[in-house]
Amino acid sequence: MKCTLLRFLAILAALGIMLTIAFFVHLPLPPYLDFQVLYLANQGILQGIPLYDRAGQAQMIAAGAGVSVDRVFVLPFPYPPWYAVVTLPLALLPIEVAARMWFLLNIAMLLVSVWLLTENWEPRKRLYSFIAAPLFLPVFGALFVGQYVFPTILGMALLIYALRYQRVKLTALGMALVTFKPHVGVLVLLTSLAYLLLRRDGFGRRAFWATALTGISLFAIGFLGDNQWPVAYLRSLFAFRDVSECKLCVSLPMMIANLVGLGFDQAMLIAGVLLLALSGLFLRTRPREWKDAGWVVAASTIVALLVNPYLQNYDFAFLITPFFLLAGTSRSRLEWLWLGLAFIVPWLGLGLFERAGNHSLLFSTLVLAAMMYRLDACNNAA
Numbered sequence: 001m002k003c004t005l006l007r008f009l010a011i012l013a014a015l016g017i018m019l020t021i022a023f024f025v026h027l028p029l030p031p032y033l034d035f036q037v038l039y040l041a042n043q044g045i046l047q048g049i050p051l052y053d054r055a056g057q058a059q060m061i062a063a064g065a066g067v068s069v070d071r072v073f074v075l076p077f078p079y080p081p082w083y084a085v086v087t088l089p090l091a092l093l094p095i096e097v098a099a100r101m102w103f104l105l106n107i108a109m110l111l112v113s114v115w116l117l118t119e120n121w122e123p124r125k126r127l128y129s130f131i132a133a134p135l136f137l138p139v140f141g142a143l144f145v146g147q148y149v150f151p152t153i154l155g156m157a158l159l160i161y162a163l164r165y166q167r168v169k170l171t172a173l174g175m176a177l178v179t180f181k182p183h184v185g186v187l188v189l190l191t192s193l194a195y196l197l198l199r200r201d202g203f204g205r206r207a208f209w210a211t212a213l214t215g216i217s218l219f220a221i222g223f224l225g226d227n228q229w230p231v232a233y234l235r236s237l238f239a240f241r242d243v244s245e246c247k248l249c250v251s252l253p254m255m256i257a258n259l260v261g262l263g264f265d266q267a268m269l270i271a272g273v274l275l276l277a278l279s280g281l282f283l284r285t286r287p288r289e290w291k292d293a294g295w296v297v298a299a300s301t302i303v304a305l306l307v308n309p310y311l312q313n314y315d316f317a318f319l320i321t322p323f324f325l326l327a328g329t330s331r332s333r334l335e336w337l338w339l340g341l342a343f344i345v346p347w348l349g350l351g352l353f354e355r356a357g358n359h360s361l362l363f364s365t366l367v368l369a370a371m372m373y374r375l376d377a378c379n380n381a382a
Contacts, residue, residue, distance in 0.1 A: 014108070022093070022100040034314075035146025039098055041077045041084050042091035044285050050226040052232035054239070076239040081150060081225035082218045083180045109150040110134065110143075110320075113157035117324040129327075133320060137346035138361060142314040149317045152181040156297050156321045159192055163293030166203040171196075171209040176218060183311075184304045184318055191300035195293065217225050218326040246310060249359045252365075267309040282373065295372070298322035302369045316346075316361040322368045335371065340343035342367040368378040 002287050031039075040061060041051055052176035054074045062069045077084065081254045090098045108261060118126045134140060136218025142149050162170035175192065178185035193211065196204040222229045246254060246264050257267035282299055305316060323339070330336055342364040349360030 003220045018101060018104040018108070018353065022097050022104060022341060027103065027346065029099050029103050029144070029146070030144075033145040034148070035099050035102055038079075038084065038087060038097070038102075038148065039091060039095055040074070040144075042088050045084060045088060045225055046091050050227065050232065050367070051084050051229065052236045053079055053226070053330055063311040066358075076236040078237060078240040080182060080218070080233060081222035081229045082176075083151075084225045085221050097257050099146055103143060106143055106146075106150040107134070109154040110139065111152045113320065116157040116161045116325065117321065118135075118328065119147050119161065123365065127325065132343070133213045136317070136320060136343060137350060138314050138316040139320060141237045142317050147314045147317075149181060149314055152179075153176050153187050153318060153320060155180070156188060156301065156318070159188070160294045160297050160321070160325075163192070163195070163296075166207075168206045168210050171207040172214040176214050179215075179218065180313075181318075183308055184301065184315060186298055187304040188300045191296055192293075195296045204209070206341060248355070248358075248363055249310055250313050250316070251309050251311045252306050252362055255359065255362065258311075260341070264309060271307045271309045275303070276368075278303050278306060288376060299372060302365060302372065305365050306369060313358040313361060316365065319361075319364060319368060322372060326368060326371050330371075336372060338367055 004340055040057060044053070044057045044060055047060060049060060054076060056076045058072045059070050061074065065072070066227050083317045087102075090102060093101060111130060115126075118129050121129065131275030134143060141147075153172045158174035158177065160169070160171055162174055175189055178188045178192075193208065196208045196211075197203075222233075226232050238253055249264075251267070253267040253270040254264070256270050257263060262270075282303070301318050301321050305311065305318060308315075319342075323343070326335070327339060330339060345360045345363050346357070349363075351357070353360075
């Protein structure tokens with residue numbers, strides 16, 4: 001009880017320090033990039049506007065700016081409602097301060113994730129990992145624009161830690177956090193639930209039902225953001241796809257579809273084929289690693305990043321999980337060379353080809369997938 005109270009006080013103190021920094025240290029962070037979608041949606045909730053009501057949000061923004069509604073464009077909110085409800089306090093701050101607070105929270109979530117992922121590393125390598133993680137290109141970019149990947153990165157790291165050490169409450173929390181980015185996190189969630197059921201032990205059952213109860217709670221919390229959210233959320237997802245038209249998508253299914261002159265709808269079919277093929281490829285080896293929670297989470301993350309047709313460059317920040325898993329098990333110089341290439345090639349692609357270089361992130365994903373598959377196959381042949 002005393003330890004729990006001390007942890008709670010430590011978290012409150014850390015939040016107080018971050019809020020003080022956000023108010024008084026003018027970090028050069030543009031508030032009107034990706035972060036504004038979350039901020040404006042949350043401001044709408046505080047004013048009684050449903051989360052997925054774009055027309056209501058547009059009227060709110062127009063009234064605040066003193067312009068006509070036709071001069072306002074609002075992106076659909078593409079995330080589940082509990083994401084907005086949990087981050088509502090940010091909307092109480094001026095947007096510049098809120099953007100700085102969000103940046104500091106993201107840094108904190110990233111560092112905690114790295115701490116969990118490198119728990120058995122020697123101190124020097126662990127220190128290097130804290131430096132390397134923010135320098136991975138999609139992580140660096142996501143931090144700068146105020147993207148929304150970091151709660152899910154933290155959820156993945158928490159899942160690995162909690163499953164390994166059989167922590168029921170932390171398992172449920174990790175499962176909840178991976179749903180904050182459902183287009184990647186759902187596969188991780190489903191795979192982790194299967195892992196719990198296949199354990200056939202007391203921890204697996206307790207963690208499964210704790211996760212189910214947490215899911216019911218999130219479903220109920222969603223109505224605080226929008227009282228029609230189950231329908232409105234799906235409508236918002238389709239609207240977001242139509243607005244962006246997947247012009248900036250960085251995905252293997254879209255690359256294959258574009259090469260043969262097809263579009264997004266056909267890329268969805270390609271994604272289904274890839275999902276079956278990759279899942280069968282990993283399962284075919286009957287991996288010993290399926291007994292290890294880190295391998296389960298990392299493998300499902302990689303598969304999600306290879307099969308999802310709707311991915312942006314910042315979604316590849318989730319590669320942090322398999323990166324650190326492989327870095328913790330790599331022994332040969334050749335393995336470290338491949339890891340180094342997977343880390344640096346995205347920066348080279350950006351420098352040489354600008355936005356077109358984002359597709360180099362697929363190279364990194366494929367390298368990590370091949371390394372994980374090789375690790376699995378070698379261990380099972382041993």
